[in-house]
Amino acid sequence: MPPNRIRDYGLAGWIVAATALYLWQFRDLLGPILNAVGLNAVGLG
Amino acid sequence: MSAAAVLLQLFACLGAGAVVLRGVELLDDLPVRERLPWAFAVGLGVLGWLVFPLALGGWATPPMLTVLETGLALGCILLKFEARGLATTLARSRPSGWGATLAAVAILVALFDLAEALAPPLDADSLAYHFARVRDIAATGRIAFVPLAVDGVGAFLVQMTYLPPFALGGEKALTLWVMASGWAGPLFLYAVARRWLTPLWSLALALILATTPAWTYGAGSGQVEARLALFAFAGLIAGAEARVRGDLRYAALAGLMAGFYAAGKFLGLFFVVAVGLVVILRRDFWRPALVFSAAALLAGFQWYLWNHVEAGDPVFPGLFPWLGVRDPNFWNADMDAFFRATMRAAEQPGKIPWLFAYPFAASIGLGFPIWEAGRTGLGPFALLAAPFILGGLWTFRARLSQSPLAGVALGVLFFYVLWFVVGAGQRIRHLLPLWPAALLCLAVVAERWSAMIGRDRILAAAVATALAMQVAGATLFALPSVRHALSDEDRSSFLARRLISHAVVPWINAHLTASDRLLTMERPLNYYLEKPYLYAMPNRLAYPDLRDSARDVRRQWTELRQSGITHVLLLPGLSVPSPDSAVWRLGRELVRAGCAEIAVSLPVRQFLSRTLAAHGARDVPADILKLRPDRCDPERLPR
Numbered sequence: 001m002p003p004n005r006i007r008d009y010g011l012a013g014w015i016v017a018a019t020a021l022y023l024w025q026f027r028d029l030l031g032p033i034l035n036a037v038g039l040n041a042v043g044l045g
Numbered sequence: 046m047s048a049a050a051v052l053l054q055l056f057a058c059l060g061a062g063a064v065v066l067r068g069v070e071l072l073d074d075l076p077v078r079e080r081l082p083w084a085f086a087v088g089l090g091v092l093g094w095l096v097f098p099l100a101l102g103g104w105a106t107p108p109m110l111t112v113l114e115t116g117l118a119l120g121c122i123l124l125k126f127e128a129r130g131l132a133t134t135l136a137r138s139r140p141s142g143w144g145a146t147l148a149a150v151a152i153l154v155a156l157f158d159l160a161e162a163l164a165p166p167l168d169a170d171s172l173a174y175h176f177a178r179v180r181d182i183a184a185t186g187r188i189a190f191v192p193l194a195v196d197g198v199g200a201f202l203v204q205m206t207y208l209p210p211f212a213l214g215g216e217k218a219l220t221l222w223v224m225a226s227g228w229a230g231p232l233f234l235y236a237v238a239r240r241w242l243t244p245l246w247s248l249a250l251a252l253i254l255a256t257t258p259a260w261t262y263g264a265g266s267g268q269v270e271a272r273l274a275l276f277a278f279a280g281l282i283a284g285a286e287a288r289v290r291g292d293l294r295y296a297a298l299a300g301l302m303a304g305f306y307a308a309g310k311f312l313g314l315f316f317v318v319a320v321g322l323v324v325i326l327r328r329d330f331w332r333p334a335l336v337f338s339a340a341a342l343l344a345g346f347q348w349y350l351w352n353h354v355e356a357g358d359p360v361f362p363g364l365f366p367w368l369g370v371r372d373p374n375f376w377n378a379d380m381d382a383f384f385r386a387t388m389r390a391a392e393q394p395g396k397i398p399w400l401f402a403y404p405f406a407a408s409i410g411l412g413f414p415i416w417e418a419g420r421t422g423l424g425p426f427a428l429l430a431a432p433f434i435l436g437g438l439w440t441f442r443a444r445l446s447q448s449p450l451a452g453v454a455l456g457v458l459f460f461y462v463l464w465f466v467v468g469a470g471q472r473i474r475h476l477l478p479l480w481p482a483a484l485l486c487l488a489v490v491a492e493r494w495s496a497m498i499g500r501d502r503i504l505a506a507a508v509a510t511a512l513a514m515q516v517a518g519a520t521l522f523a524l525p526s527v528r529h530a531l532s533d534e535d536r537s538s539f540l541a542r543r544l545i546s547h548a549v550v551p552w553i554n555a556h557l558t559a560s561d562r563l564l565t566m567e568r569p570l571n572y573y574l575e576k577p578y579l580y581a582m583p584n585r586l587a588y589p590d591l592r593d594s595a596r597d598v599r600r601q602w603t604e605l606r607q608s609g610i611t612h613v614l615l616l617p618g619l620s621v622p623s624p625d626s627a628v629w630r631l632g633r634e635l636v637r638a639g640c641a642e643i644a645v646s647l648p649v650r651q652f653l654s655r656t657l658a659a660h661g662a663r664d665v666p667a668d669i670l671k672l673r674p675d676r677c678d679p680e681r682l683p684r
Contacts, residue, residue, distance in 0.1 A: 015507050026419055029657065
C-alpha cells in the first residue's frame with residue numbers, strides 16, 4: 001500500500017478513535033441525556 | 046427598554062474602544078474588518094474601568110450611567126465608515142454551500158443563546174455573586190466591600206459592565222447583555238483569523254469557539270471568562286505584534302488589555318506576566334517593557350488598591366500570611382489555614398506530571414472530576430485535529446518562530462505553565478479566556494499542514510465531527526430554555542422546576558421583613574432573595590464561625606445575634622440527621638434549647654445537573670428556623 005494511502009487511513013482512523021475516546025467520558029450520562037431529549041418514553045432512557 | 050439599554054451599552058463600548066484605539070494611533074492601522082471587534086474589546090474594558098469609581102463614590106445611578114454611556118457612544122463617530130463597509134460586505138457575500146450550512150448552524154446557536162437570555166438566570170456562580178452583587182450595587186448606586194473570601198473580595202471589572210444594563214433595563218437587559226457580549230468572542234476570532242484563513246475556515250473556527258462546552262456553559266451567564274477572553278485575545282495579538290515590530294503602540298495596547306484581564310480576575314495577574322514576557326522577547330526590550338507595564342498598571346490597579354485599603358491584602362486572602370488582615374473579625378490565622386486546606390482538597394492543584402498530560406487527559410475526562418472536563422471542557426477539536434497539529438509543528442518547525450502567531454502561542458504557553466504551577470486549581474474553564482488564541486494557533490498550523498499534504502477534506506471531516514458533537518451538546522444545554530421560551534410557563538414555575546432548592550425563596554420573600562436577616566449557605570438563591578441575608582460559606586468567612594469543626598454553640602449564638610441574624614435556612618432540615626454539618630448541629634441545638642423554632646419545613650428539589658434535571662434528582666426537606674432570643678437562655682447551649 002502506498003505510504004500516502006497508509007497516512008490517509010491513519011488520519012481517518014485517528015478521527016474515529018478520538019471521537020470514540022471523547023464520547024466515552026459521557027457513557028454514564030446516556031440515560032439522563034435520552035431522558036432530557038424525551039426518548040425515555042419509548043424505552044430508550 | 047431592555048433592548049435599548051443593551052444597544053446603548055453596545056455603542057458605548059464601541060465608542061470608548063474607538064477613542065482609545067485612535068488615542069494610541071492604532072485605529073487606522075488595523076484591518077478594516079477587525080476594527081469593530083477590537084473597539085468592542087477595548088471599550089468593554091474602558092467601560093468597566095470607568096463604572097468602578099462611579100460605584101465607589103455612590104454615583105452609579107441610572108442618570109449618571111446614562112450620561113456616561115451616551116458620552117462614550119459618541120466615540121462611534123470614529124467607526125462610521127467601518128460599519129458602512131461591514132454592511133456592504135455582508136450584502137455582497139455569496140456563501141458557498143458549506144458556508145451557508147455553517148451560517149445556518151451559527152444562526153441556530155444564536156437562537157439557543159437568545160432562548161437562554163430570555164429565561165431567568167440559573168447559573169449558580171452568577172446567582173451567588175456575579176449578578177447578586179450587581180443587583181445590590183444597582184439598589185444604592187454604591188459598591189460596598191463584602192467581607193467574604195473569593196466571592197466577596199476579588200477583581201470585578203467585568204461585573205461593573207453588567208451594572209449599566211441592569212440599572213437601566215433590569216434583569217432582561219442584563220441577560221441579553223451577557224448573550225451579546227458572549228457573541229463578541231467568536232466574532233473577534235473570525236475577524237482576526239481572516240488574516241491567515243479563508244472565510245470558510247474562519248467561520249468554522251468561530252463556531253468551534255461558540256459551541257465549546259465551557260463557552261456554551263459560561264458565555265450566556267454572568268461567568269466572566271467569555272468576557273475576559275476578549276481582553277486575552279486582544280492582549281495576545283497586540284503583544285505578538287509588539288514583539289515582532291517593536292512598536293510601542295502595540296505594547297501599550299497589550300498592556301491595557303492585560304491590565305483589564307487582571308482587573309477582571311486575580312488569574313489575570315498571570316496573564317500580565319505571560320504577555321509581558323512576550324513583549325520583552327526582543328533585544329531592545331526596555332522601552333516596550335516600560336510602556337507595557339505602565340499601561341497594565343493603569344488598567345488593572347483599581348481593584349488591588351481597593352482590596353488593599355479594605356482588606357489589607359490586594360489579593361485577599363493570597364498574601365494573608367505576610368500582610369495579615371485589617372479586621373480580625375473577618376479573617377484570622379485559623380480560618381486561613383482552614384481555607385487553604387479546603388481549597389487544596391476541593392481544587393486538587395498542581396500535580397506537576399499532569400502539566401504535560403493535562404491537555405490530553407482533560408479532553409477525554411481523565412484526571413480529577415473537579416476539572417469538569419465533560420461539562421465545561423474545551424471540546425474535542427484539538428484531540429481530533431491532533432495529527433494535523435503535530436504534523437504541522439514538526440514540518441514547519443524551522444519557520445515557526447518567524448510567524449506572527451509565535452508570540453501568541455508563547456503567551457498562551459507561559460500563562461498555562463504559570464496557571465498550572467502557581468494557580469489554585471485546574472478547572473478547565475479557567476483556561477477559557479486563552480482558548481480563542483489557542484484555537485487560532487492550532488487551527489492555522491493544522492490547516493497549513495493539511496493543505497501541504499493535500500488532505501484538506503480529512504481535516505474538514507475532523508472539524509465537522511468536532512462541531513457536530515459540540516452543537517449536539519449546545520442543543521442539549523439549550524433545550525430547557527427553548528422549551529420555556531416556546532411555552533407559556535411563568536417565571537416562578539420555571540425557577541421552581543429548574544433552580545436547585547428554589548422552593549424556599551417565595552416563602553422567604555413573603556414572610557421575612559426588611560429588618561430580618563437570613564443566614565444561608567445556598568449560594569444559587571442569593572440573587573432571588575429580596576430580603577436581607579448573610580451568605581455564609583464556612584470556609585470563606587470567619588464570623589460567624591460555621592466550620593464543621595466548630596462545637597461552641599454558645600459562641601455561635603452570640604455571633605449570629607451580633608451579625609443581626611433572625612432566621613437560618615437549614616438544608617437538609619432537622620428531620621434528616623446530618624451531625625457532620627456545623628450548621629445542622631447548630632440548628633438542632635438552638636431548637637433543643639428553645640433559642641429557635643422551625644418556622645416552616647418545605648420540600649426542595651435538588652439535582653446534579655440543571656441541563657439534565659432528572660440526573661440525580663431528589664427531594665430534600667428544608668427548614669427555616671426563626672431565632673427566639675426572647676425565649677433563649679444561652680447558658681443552656683453547649684460549648
